[in-house]
Amino acid sequence: MTKAKSTIVYTKTDEAPMLATYSLLPIIEKFAGAADIDIELSDISLAARILANFSDYLSDDQKVPDALAQLGELTQDPNANIIKLPNISASIPQLRAAIKELNAKGYAVPAFPEDPQTDEDKDVRERYGKILGSAVNPVLREGNSDRRAPTAVKNYARKYPHSMGEWSQASRSHVAHMRGGDFYSSEKSTTVDKDGYVSIEFTDKQGNKKTLKPRVDLLAGEVIDGMYMSKKALCEFFEEQIEDAKEAGVLFSLHVKATMMKVSHPIVFGHCVKVFYKELFDKWGDLFDELGVNPNNGLGSVYDKIESLPESQRSEIQRDINACYGNRPPIAMVNSDKGISNLHVPSDVIVDASMPAMIRNSGQMWGPDGKAHDTKAVIPESTYATIYQEAINFCKTHGAFDPTTMGTVPNVGLMAQKAEEYGSHDKTFEMEADGKVQIVDQDGNVLMEHDVEEGDIWRMCQAKDAPIQDWVKLAVTRARQSGMPAVFWLDEERAHDSQLIEKVQRYLKDHDLNGLDIQIMSPVRAIRYSMERAIRGLDTISVTGNVLRDYLTDLFPIIELGTSAKMLSIVPLMAGGGLYETGAGGSAPKHVQQFVEEGHLRWDSLGEFLALAVSFEDVAIKHGNGKAKIIGTALDRATESLLNNGKSPQRKAGQLDNRGSHVWLALYWAQEVASQTEDKELATTFADIAQQLETNMDKILEEIDATQGHEQQIGGYYYPDTDKVYNAMSPSKTLHGILG
Numbered sequence: 001m002t003k004a005k006s007t008i009v010y011t012k013t014d015e016a017p018m019l020a021t022y023s024l025l026p027i028i029e030k031f032a033g034a035a036d037i038d039i040e041l042s043d044i045s046l047a048a049r050i051l052a053n054f055s056d057y058l059s060d061d062q063k064v065p066d067a068l069a070q071l072g073e074l075t076q077d078p079n080a081n082i083i084k085l086p087n088i089s090a091s092i093p094q095l096r097a098a099i100k101e102l103n104a105k106g107y108a109v110p111a112f113p114e115d116p117q118t119d120e121d122k123d124v125r126e127r128y129g130k131i132l133g134s135a136v137n138p139v140l141r142e143g144n145s146d147r148r149a150p151t152a153v154k155n156y157a158r159k160y161p162h163s164m165g166e167w168s169q170a171s172r173s174h175v176a177h178m179r180g181g182d183f184y185s186s187e188k189s190t191t192v193d194k195d196g197y198v199s200i201e202f203t204d205k206q207g208n209k210k211t212l213k214p215r216v217d218l219l220a221g222e223v224i225d226g227m228y229m230s231k232k233a234l235c236e237f238f239e240e241q242i243e244d245a246k247e248a249g250v251l252f253s254l255h256v257k258a259t260m261m262k263v264s265h266p267i268v269f270g271h272c273v274k275v276f277y278k279e280l281f282d283k284w285g286d287l288f289d290e291l292g293v294n295p296n297n298g299l300g301s302v303y304d305k306i307e308s309l310p311e312s313q314r315s316e317i318q319r320d321i322n323a324c325y326g327n328r329p330p331i332a333m334v335n336s337d338k339g340i341s342n343l344h345v346p347s348d349v350i351v352d353a354s355m356p357a358m359i360r361n362s363g364q365m366w367g368p369d370g371k372a373h374d375t376k377a378v379i380p381e382s383t384y385a386t387i388y389q390e391a392i393n394f395c396k397t398h399g400a401f402d403p404t405t406m407g408t409v410p411n412v413g414l415m416a417q418k419a420e421e422y423g424s425h426d427k428t429f430e431m432e433a434d435g436k437v438q439i440v441d442q443d444g445n446v447l448m449e450h451d452v453e454e455g456d457i458w459r460m461c462q463a464k465d466a467p468i469q470d471w472v473k474l475a476v477t478r479a480r481q482s483g484m485p486a487v488f489w490l491d492e493e494r495a496h497d498s499q500l501i502e503k504v505q506r507y508l509k510d511h512d513l514n515g516l517d518i519q520i521m522s523p524v525r526a527i528r529y530s531m532e533r534a535i536r537g538l539d540t541i542s543v544t545g546n547v548l549r550d551y552l553t554d555l556f557p558i559i560e561l562g563t564s565a566k567m568l569s570i571v572p573l574m575a576g577g578g579l580y581e582t583g584a585g586g587s588a589p590k591h592v593q594q595f596v597e598e599g600h601l602r603w604d605s606l607g608e609f610l611a612l613a614v615s616f617e618d619v620a621i622k623h624g625n626g627k628a629k630i631i632g633t634a635l636d637r638a639t640e641s642l643l644n645n646g647k648s649p650q651r652k653a654g655q656l657d658n659r660g661s662h663v664w665l666a667l668y669w670a671q672e673v674a675s676q677t678e679d680k681e682l683a684t685t686f687a688d689i690a691q692q693l694e695t696n697m698d699k700i701l702e703e704i705d706a707t708q709g710h711e712q713q714i715g716g717y718y719y720p721d722t723d724k725v726y727n728a729m730s731p732s733k734t735l736h737g738i739l740g
């Protein structure tokens, strides 16, 4: 009987990682094929997700399968082996742009209805709701998260450190967060003792009741939270901070996560836009309403909607926008050459990446003058903002971190089954009137209640018990395997965290803790403790909830390694399978722009290499596939050679790029397989490939380099032309000949 072939599912996503895939995949397929492994490409790009959800608008030959739903099901299969690359978590402006591109290509998917009135529009809006924001990761993340810098990567960073901006004690950069009226101050939390369900009810001042959510199913032991952010407090806070930035002479910047917190943070962002450009909205508010301007989509929405106005009126509005800049502090810019500010598009500045970038850059962001300046970083919610202030204080006192000597801070994150805030979107509501919100159980008991006002943002979060137990177990396992101390970042003053502390203390008892150093500290203490250890070269595992998982797995990698793309990012699925994320960062839109303009892709696929090696190892263990073991081990060694020989992509056109780097990987990988002695057949096959690659290396790199410095035609941004991308990303005929 022949052994069933194993399959590794490789996701096709968006932007830079999608481009890199076209170059890397032929190489991976060659090696995997030799170990009898199929690589199956699964298209979960934003465009493909739109097409899959609107099949009924398409002709038969345009229809695509719902790959994301299929992968979601696969996560429940113990044999699942999925490589997940970063994908776009679309803001409304990105979604609109993708729809426009698909329409232009003849796909008649409907427009995004901003304010749906008809039943059809409501249906379309609901379907787009499933595509908006962070819509992929929550479906696939049926396990907790284990993100770390492998030793080889850490050693490389120590030997060849990235640049770090110096810190001055005189820096005026700081974080500003609310001191009241935010989610932190209103949070209530409880653990339910039996399976059941709750509803979310709103009662206005006149006693009229409205059910906001008829049913949320709960499992015994689940932690649920209710909380709200006051619109009044938020807007007052923004006004104070804008004024303060002006007085202090620092840039004003706003850092939220409008992509992952797809319901609440666009609203927060919108309030900031309205407060910053107050005079503009006061004067033109009625016209903007008529035109359908939505400040939650940023100032970009004003520019979009006024396009239909006559030139004279447009210039008057432009003058009023400029007048706002005259009265307000300078604002941090996303692209100062093009005049795109922090408040233009909600998905341009995303807190997990933007705050570490600022900390790495001496606490500065780019101003309208194109120069770096000290900055006020506004992060309204105080729950997690405090860790960034602590990091800034630390840099002011001790100077910038030194990547050549610092320790590492890996993370074990509670993530499974839409844990905590990142699963709250379907239970988040913008209040239409003053009144109260209650969470009511199936027997009619009120579990929680909040008095709210019109415009407040109320939400409920959930954290299921099985994922919490699994998270504690993963923390203990990682502490044991690494020999590092582990710190649970939990704040006993916080309602939700105090429920978690009880559980953590209980579930830790299920494990052998002999010889382990496991502590619980508030996030502020925990970050200080981890940073104090880090500058002494000591390592500390951070064990955190879902939001801090996201924040810390960019913060520490960006400081330690220069980018979170170099992280090993494993999600052991609770059903037994494996989801291997590639790095811990995003899809790097800036890299696409550079590739299209200059034919140079600076994307580093290190995260893909690391993930693949673990994925091969999983096939080896689960299916007793000895060849997979050899291929996986060889890949890890090849990755180390790639790092040590300086064959990672460089930043500028003319230098080695992503495509050239892949060829070096192929060479080292083939050499490693050729030099092992366990499997002669594999060794012979790859000795031949290694020899051909070695002989033709100059020629292959020349063929790739010939395309550098020129504009690239890939036939689209969100749904580019497959052949064109392949030609652009895999231009070497010689390489094709060798890979066969």
Ligand SMILES: NC(=O)C1=CN([C@@H]2O[C@H](COP(=O)(O)OP(=O)(O)OC[C@H]3O[C@@H](n4cnc5c(N)ncnc54)[C@H](OP(=O)(O)O)[C@@H]3O)[C@@H](O)[C@H]2O)C=CC1
Pocket (backbone or CB within 6 Å): 085, 086, 087, 088, 089, 090, 137, 259, 347, 348, 349, 350, 353, 354, 563, 564, 565, 583, 584, 585, 586, 587, 588, 589, 590, 591, 602, 603, 604, 605, 606
């Ligand atoms: N797992 C996922 O699916 C995630 C998806 N996202 C999505 O990604 C998009 C962009 O998010 P953003 O916050 O800008 O963060 P990114 O991580 O995409 O980009 C920040 C910067 O990090 C550097 N970088 C990231 N990855 C690499 C890499 N592989 N090689 C080299 N440099 C890298 C680049 O810096 P430089 O320009 O200096 O080279 C890049 O501009 C959004 O749509 C967001 O929703 C974000 C996070 C995770």
Ligand SMILES: O=C(O)CCC(=O)C(=O)O
Pocket (backbone or CB within 6 Å): 089, 133, 134, 135, 137, 138, 259, 260, 352, 549, 550, 553, 584, 585
């Ligand atoms: O899903 C997303 O939008 C981003 C995910 C992310 O930033 C992370 O998991 O680190």
Ligand SMILES: [Mg+2]
Pocket (backbone or CB within 6 Å): 352, 550, 551, 553, 554, 584, 585
């Ligand atoms: Mg992140």
